[in-house]
Amino acid sequence: MDEITVEFEKLVKLNREALYRIAVRLAGNRDDAEDLLMEALTEAWESFSHFRSGTDFVRWVATIMTHTFLDWRRKNDHYEFVSLNEPKESDENDEPMDLPEDADDPEAIAVKREFWKATNKALDELPPDFKAVVVLVDMEGLSYEEAAKALNCPIGTIRSRLHRARIFLREKLKDWL
Amino acid sequence: MNCHQWSEQLSAWIDGMLTESEREALEEHLKDCKICQQTANEFFELKRKLREMPIPSPKPKMWNRVMGHVRYRTSRRRFTFIKPSFWLASVASIALMFSVIALFWQKQKTFGSEEPTVNFIVGYHADTVSLGLSDNPLCHLIATAELSEAEGYE
Structure with a gap:
């Protein structure tokens, strides 16, 4: 293996958890997250000469992953986009989330599970551009500026999309808020 | 500005993305508006819960x-x-x-x-004479002799 490949694989290994977390939040499930990681890391390896040593590797790959995710969604003909102006009732999604068990009260766990399931479903109903903003800013803690750079759009667009996405999610999850 | 218009400001406010003057104006409005207070609380709660969303463990290998x-x-x-x-x-x-x-x-x-010594061609006609000789001096001598004889030289 050449020096560049060794360095790249070292960075991936160091940041495995964060990379997987972003992938699964964008993709919505483990199988798609695995495919997303394969695609995004291949792209990352090929652009690795553009990565500046000392900068945040996870955020750099997160940008590539977000673009890959958006490309997939745009190319995917059967994906249904939901208008945020007229949100529609989506089909029941019974696929359970694979959640880690904890020692909480079983009833509390059941409520949490229901909430997480509903949240996952609501996130999947968001248009991909909006979901990406929620994942990057609300879930991953990126600033508006970083999210704007990752999505290649103005900060005002991030602010507007985030607000509309939050209104949508608040409506969908009102029973848990 | 009505509550609907304040709503986007609220969203930016919870992320700390308002300018000083925008923040002051919003906080002034929040003192008296129960609807916006509730919206702000829900946005805060939503953000907190999204951040806490668990991640399924990856599949083996x-x-x-x-x-x-x-x-x-x-x-x-x-x-x-x-x-x-x-x-x-x-x-x-x-x-x-x-x-x-x-x-x-x-x-x-x-x-x-080129090894054989007989590798040369001698041809002469009424008006033209053409020679092809190998580098072997012996061949050259033979060819010259024949040519001289043919043309009547001594």
């Missing part, structure tokens, strides 16, 4: 599959994406090598056929 795929794809692309100039240079080098071998082989064949 997921990273082996992911990195195996990355290595396979990048190695294939590395071969495919070799610059066209590399291919041109390779083809030119191979062609040059074959040319040198062919020339060398041809030369060897020619040198081999």
Whole structure:
């Protein structure tokens, strides 16, 4: 293996958890997250000469992953986009989330599970551009500026999309808020 | 400005993205508006819960599959994406090598056929005389003698 490949694989290994977390939040499930990681890391390896040593590797790959995710969604003909102006009732999604068990009260766990399931479903109903903003800013803690750079759009667009996405999610999850 | 219009400001406010003057104006409005207070609380709660969303653990050996795929794809692309100039240079080098071998082989064949001393042609006609002689001095002498005789020289 050449020096560049060794360095790249070292960075991936160091940041495995964060990379997987972003992938699964964008993709919505483990199988798609695995495919997303394969695609995004291949792209990352090929652009690795553009990565500046000392900068945040996870955020750099997160940008590539977000673009890959958006490309997939745009190319995917059967994906249904939901208008945020007229949100529609989506089909029941019974696929359970694979959640880690904890020692909480079983009833509390059941409520949490229901909430997480509903949240996952609501996130999947968001248009991909909006979901990406929620994942990057609300879930991953990126600033508006970083999210704007990752999505290649103005900060005002991030602010507007985030607000509309939050209104949508608040409506969908009102029973848990 | 009504509550609907304040709503987007609220969203930016919980992220700390308002300017000083915008923040002051919003906080002034929040003191008296129960609807906006509730919206702000819900946005805060939503953000907190989204951040706490658990992550399913990856499938067994997921990273082996992911990195195996990355290595396979990048190695294939590395071969495919070799610059066209590399291919041109390779083809030119191979062609040059074959040319040198062919020339060398041809030369060897020619040198081999020069061994016999009778390798010369003498032809003379009424108006033209053409000679083809080997480098062998003996052949040259024979040819000169024959030619002299034919043309009536002593």
